[in-house]
Amino acid sequence: MEKGTGSLPAPPKPPLRTPPLPLKLRFKREEAKGTWSRDRAPTEPSLRAYELKTAADGSRSASTVPRPPRGGAAAAGAPWVAAPERDGTEGAVMGRTLVELFYDVVSPYSWLGFEVLCRYQHIWNIDLRFRPAFLGGIMQATGNKPPAMLPKRAEYLLKDIKRMAKYYQVPVHISGDDFKRVLGTGTLGAMRFITAIDMTQPQYVESLSREFWLRFWSQREDISQTANILAAARQAGLSSELAQKTLEMISSPAVKNRLKETTEEAIKYGAFGMPAVVAHFNGEPHLFFGSDRLELLGSIIGEKWLGPVPSPKM
Amino acid sequence: MEKGTGSLPAPPKPPLRTPPLPLKLRFKREEAKGTWSRDRAPTEPSLRAYELKTAADGSRSASTVPRPPRGGAAAAGAPWVAAPERDGTEGAVMGRTLVELFYDVVSPYSWLGFEVLCRYQHIWNIDLRFRPAFLGGIMQATGNKPPAMLPKRAEYLLKDIKRMAKYYQVPVHISGDDFKRVLGTGTLGAMRFITAIDMTQPQYVESLSREFWLRFWSQREDISQTANILAAARQAGLSSELAQKTLEMISSPAVKNRLKETTEEAIKYGAFGMPAVVAHFNGEPHLFFGSDRLELLGSIIGEKWLGPVPSPKM
Numbered sequence: 001m002e003k004g005t006g007s008l009p010a011p012p013k014p015p016l017r018t019p020p021l022p023l024k025l026r027f028k029r030e031e032a033k034g035t036w037s038r039d040r041a042p043t044e045p046s047l048r049a050y051e052l053k054t055a056a057d058g059s060r061s062a063s064t065v066p067r068p069p070r071g072g073a074a075a076a077g078a079p080w081v082a083a084p085e086r087d088g089t090e091g092a093v094m095g096r097t098l099v100e101l102f103y104d105v106v107s108p109y110s111w112l113g114f115e116v117l118c119r120y121q122h123i124w125n126i127d128l129r130f131r132p133a134f135l136g137g138i139m140q141a142t143g144n145k146p147p148a149m150l151p152k153r154a155e156y157l158l159k160d161i162k163r164m165a166k167y168y169q170v171p172v173h174i175s176g177d178d179f180k181r182v183l184g185t186g187t188l189g190a191m192r193f194i195t196a197i198d199m200t201q202p203q204y205v206e207s208l209s210r211e212f213w214l215r216f217w218s219q220r221e222d223i224s225q226t227a228n229i230l231a232a233a234r235q236a237g238l239s240s241e242l243a244q245k246t247l248e249m250i251s252s253p254a255v256k257n258r259l260k261e262t263t264e265e266a267i268k269y270g271a272f273g274m275p276a277v278v279a280h281f282n283g284e285p286h287l288f289f290g291s292d293r294l295e296l297l298g299s300i301i302g303e304k305w306l307g308p309v310p311s312p313k314m
Numbered sequence: 315m316e317k318g319t320g321s322l323p324a325p326p327k328p329p330l331r332t333p334p335l336p337l338k339l340r341f342k343r344e345e346a347k348g349t350w351s352r353d354r355a356p357t358e359p360s361l362r363a364y365e366l367k368t369a370a371d372g373s374r375s376a377s378t379v380p381r382p383p384r385g386g387a388a389a390a391g392a393p394w395v396a397a398p399e400r401d402g403t404e405g406a407v408m409g410r411t412l413v414e415l416f417y418d419v420v421s422p423y424s425w426l427g428f429e430v431l432c433r434y435q436h437i438w439n440i441d442l443r444f445r446p447a448f449l450g451g452i453m454q455a456t457g458n459k460p461p462a463m464l465p466k467r468a469e470y471l472l473k474d475i476k477r478m479a480k481y482y483q484v485p486v487h488i489s490g491d492d493f494k495r496v497l498g499t500g501t502l503g504a505m506r507f508i509t510a511i512d513m514t515q516p517q518y519v520e521s522l523s524r525e526f527w528l529r530f531w532s533q534r535e536d537i538s539q540t541a542n543i544l545a546a547a548r549q550a551g552l553s554s555e556l557a558q559k560t561l562e563m564i565s566s567p568a569v570k571n572r573l574k575e576t577t578e579e580a581i582k583y584g585a586f587g588m589p590a591v592v593a594h595f596n597g598e599p600h601l602f603f604g605s606d607r608l609e610l611l612g613s614i615i616g617e618k619w620l621g622p623v624p625s626p627k628m
Contacts, residue, residue, distance in 0.1 A: 142466040152456040152586035156603055167613050272466035289470055292606045295621075299481050307609070307619070 097301045099126045102266040102276040104135035105194075105212040105223070106187040108161050108172045113275035113291035114213070115170045116308050118206065120294070123310055124303040126279075130205045132194040135187075135274050137263040142272040148179040164291070168308040171218045178220075186224045187216070192250040193229055195259045200249075201242065208236040411615045413440045416580040416590040418449035419508075419526040419537070420501040422475050422486045427589035427605035428527070429484045430622050432520065434608070437624055438617040440593075444519045446508040449501075449588050451577040456586040462493040478605070482622040485532045492534075500538045501530070506564035507543055509573040514563075515556065522550040 101117055103110035114130075121128040139145070148154035158174060165172035190212050197204050211232040215221040221228050226247065233243035249255050269278045270287045277288040279297055288297050295305035415431055417424035428444075435442040453459070462468035472488060479486035504526050511518050525546040529535040535542050540561065547557035563569050583592045584601045591602040593611055602611050609619035 142464065144464055144467070150456065150458055150586060152581075152584060153458070156584055156586065156601060159601070160603070160607070163610060163614065167610055267466075270466060270470055272464060272470065287470060287473070289474070293474070295609070296477060296481055300477065305621070 095125075097124075097126045098129060098280040099297075100129045100131050100278040100280075102131040102133045102262070102269075102271060102274060102278065103209070104133060104187055104274055105190055105209060105216055106135050106182060106185075107274045108165070108174065108213075108217050109291045110275040111172060111213040111217060112164055112168045112170055112308075113277060113294070114209065116168060116291065116294055117277070119308075119310055120298075120303075123306070124298065124301070126301070126303070130198065130202075130209065131262050131266070132191050132198055132205065132209065132259070133263040133266050133274070133276075134191050134259055137260070138267055138271055138273065138276075141263075141267050144272045146179070146183065147273075154179055168291075171214070173218050173220070181220070185216070185222060187212075188224075189226075189229060189250060190216075190223045190232075192255050192259055193233070193246060195262070196246045196249040196252075196255045197238075199255065199258060200246070201238075204236055204238055208233065208238070211236040409439075411438075411440045412443060412594040413611075414443045414445050414592040414594075416445040416447045416576070416583075416585060416592065417523070417588055418447060418501055419504055419523060419530055420449055420496060420499070421588045422479070422488065422527075422531050423605045424589040425486060425527040425531060426478055426482045426484055426622075427591060427608070428523065430482060430605065430608055431591070433622075433624055434612075434617075437620070438612065438615070440615070440617075444512065444516075444523065445576050445580065446505050446512055446519065446523065446573070447577040447580050447588070447590075448505050448573055451574070452581055452585055452587065452590075455578075455581050458586045460493070460497065461587075468493055482605075485528070487532050487534070495534070499530070499536060501526075502538075503540075503543060503564060504530075504537045504546075506569050506573055507547070507560060509576070510560045510563040510566075510569045511552075513569065513572060514560070515552075518550055518552055522547065522552070525550040 099117065099121075101110075101114060103114055105111070117128050120126065148157055158176060158178075161172055161174050165174075194205060194208055194212070197208055212223055215228060215232055216223045223229065223232065230243050230247065233246065234240065238246070266274075266276050266278075269276065269285055271289070273289060275289075275291055277293065277297065278285045279288065279301065280286070281301055286300075288294070297303075298305045413431065413435075415424075415428060417428055419425070431442050434440065462471055472490060472492075475486055475488050479488075508519060508522055508526070511522055526537055529542060529546055530537045537543060537546065544557050544561065547560065548554065552560070580588075580590050580592075583590065583599055585603070587603060589603075589605055591607065591611065592599045593602065593615065594600070595615055600614075602608070611617075612619045
């Protein structure tokens with residue numbers, strides 16, 4: 001693999017706002033349920049511009065599964081390119097790294113990965129792209145089974161998720177009956193709703209996804225109910241009109257296909273569960289499975305891991 | 315749970331040697347196979363003293379599965395006690411934390427966890443106790459299956475282990491046919507050999523375990539062969555006489571039972587795979603599964619994660 005093959009010089013990253021972006025998650029451990037702030041982080045102009053552009057030129061609704069835009073997008077002025085190969089020195093990766101996060105709000109570990117990546121997108125030289133997908137489809141296609149089906153693992157996961165959520169400062173509230181609750185609740189509607197927003201108003205994807213997680217994993221709300229989907233949309237900042245319009249879209253072939261394609265794309269990248277983080281460097285996509293490989297990812301792209309709750313750059 | 319219930323005041327930790335202990339692992343990435351140093355870290359007098367004492371009083375060969383010695387061992391002068399409950403301030407855990415590592419040299423992730431804990435035992439306020447066990451027994455008892463049996467996961471694990479090994483600076487050399495090789499090689503003999511040494515000359519457990527991993531996971535040697543077990547023993551510093559004597563022990567009921575008991579103990583703690591790290595704090599054992607939960611463990615016991623290759627304290 002030649003150094004820098006196929007990559008264009010990286011345009012400068014847009015400057016961070018001053019004063020530094022506030023951390024999005026202000027969950028106070030001691031205050032627990034209900035006090036976690038829903039404050040949304042400002043959207044990143046670069047990423048949003050790309051998403052809107054893609055939606056506008058229709059390439060994302062093509063029937064073939066779109067590859068992540070590297071050369072093409074860069075040529076078209078998209079701000080990220082694949083990071084060139086490391087030159088052997090620690091920390092010496094040039095260019096911005098596209099990091100795609102494939103997730104389903106049914107997955108609590110995906111929430112952890114989502115929040116940490118949302119924090120690091122303002123610190124690391126990465127462009128984060130949200131890829132709402134359908135975990136059920138991934139499990140079916142790969143033959144994977146929910147990890148909690150093994151009783152001893154279920155016992156452990158309960159503890160692990162609690163401890164990780166506390167350490168990551170993400171208000172997952174989980175108890176023993178949650179695995180059953182989760183298996184009995186479909187998130188297909190919610191994921192189609194997020195997908196529809198991703199296709200039309202992608203600036204809401206982050207806040208909307210967070211809102212679904214809050215309702216499903218913090219407040220134990222049944223997010224398969226239409227009323228709750230609409231309430232989540234409004235809480236995420238959508239107007240009633242937009243929420244209603246989006247709801248009408250979720251049974252359309254365009255939205256269904258887009259969710260299916262994104263799921264298929266995750267599988268092509270090697271995903272067998274979620275979260276699936278796909279980082280593009282050395283001219284290739286690299287899969288990192290789980291919410292616990294971000295330190296490893298950082299080490300490879302030359303970025304420093306500052307723990308799950310890093311302070312934004314000054 | 316009351317603060318500090320059942321714990322004795324922690325005796326001072328023996329001072330670290332000056333100059334600081336050399337890092338055990340001097341693997342130079344660029345020099346790859348064969349150049350990784352087998353240098354052993356100095357043994358920790360406190361831990362060794364405990365191990366020898368246990369072996370001497372015979373408690374470990376009791377037919378019931380022994381609980382980890384907390385009150386009893388502390389009363390008998392063992393240097394570690396369960397860490398009392400946190401007082402709410404970050405980093406404020408008093409006392410030393412006993413950390414047990416259950417492992418089998420068949421598991422490459424166990425090797426990663428082993429090396430990182432060997433490094434942190436000189437940095438964190440912990441006492442590390444090696445618990446050689448048998449992964450096959452854990453899998454059978456819990457109904458767990460080797461993760462690589464799912465083809466997509468096997469593909470991923472190959473990449474993940476390679477990347478993690480590089481980042482952790484542990485010379486695992488893995489390729490596509492290794493999963494088959496591993497399933498076809500029994501480590502029961504090796505684990506019985508390590509168990510026998512743990513019962514008689516525990517100061518060799520660390521170097522011997524490392525030697526088996528090096529042979530099995532770095533040099534692809536068949537460690538089920540008696541000749542290779544003896545060669546590993548000699549490389550780990552055992553005299554020919556001790557190696558031969560230990561070999562004769564491995565078919566004895568005492569050794570077989572001890573390995574079985576350790577394995578059962580891991581299962582009682584909730585293990586369903588390896589490595590299984592069991593840390594004792596707040597008067598209870600807490601299971602951490604995998605080599606990727608040590609940052610989380612540190613955060614709970616008030617110790618700072620410094621990455622997988624930390625510098626020892628000055």
